[in-house]
Amino acid sequence: MLIVVSIIAAIVSVSFPSLTSGLAGIRLTSAAGSVASFLTTALNNVDRREQPASVLISPADNALSIFTAASGDKPANKLAMPAGIAIEGDEPRRFLLFPGGACPRIVVILHNEKGSRRSVRIDPVTAVPKIERVSGPVNEGAHS
Numbered sequence: 001m002l003i004v005v006s007i008i009a010a011i012v013s014v015s016f017p018s019l020t021s022g023l024a025g026i027r028l029t030s031a032a033g034s035v036a037s038f039l040t041t042a043l044n045n046v047d048r049r050e051q052p053a054s055v056l057i058s059p060a061d062n063a064l065s066i067f068t069a070a071s072g073d074k075p076a077n078k079l080a081m082p083a084g085i086a087i088e089g090d091e092p093r094r095f096l097l098f099p100g101g102a103c104p105r106i107v108v109i110l111h112n113e114k115g116s117r118r119s120v121r122i123d124p125v126t127a128v129p130k131i132e133r134v135s136g137p138v139n140e141g142a143h144s
Helices: 002-049
Strands: 053-058 063-068 077-080 085-087 093-097 107-112 117-122 129-133
Touching: 002 053, 002 063, 002 077, 002 085, 002 093, 002 107, 002 117, 002 129
Parallel strands: none
Antiparallel strands: 053 063, 053 093, 063 077, 085 107, 107 117, 117 129
16 A cells, blocks of 8 residues: 555656646636737727727736726726736836727737746737737846
8 A cells, every 4th residue: 555655646746747837837828818808808898888998007916907987097897817927017008999999009928937928919900819929038027
């Protein structure tokens, strides 16, 4: 029985790092999908309600927020990143969305604690989000 337990412990200790890395990758992919959905919803709401809005990307708060005239100083909607996922950059960035107007070129780069990175880009012509892997080291000071 002791030999079986030690074999199981050895297998678990070998597979644990790859398991946590896999979970971190899944968390990053899910967060990138949430960001794309959040931005698409913001663009659709602006056109549907015919009211301008502002999208705030705040690396310090590790969140995205939507502000409208009706919401005032409080965000109308907010998306906080899950634990282990961070938005790259130093300064907050604000994008204005106008009904019937051109979509701004919005890029959000996310990274996890394992160093994997994903970019969420909104195409300014079609307003369709595109999620891509980003190679290279994590740069905390990058303006994405």
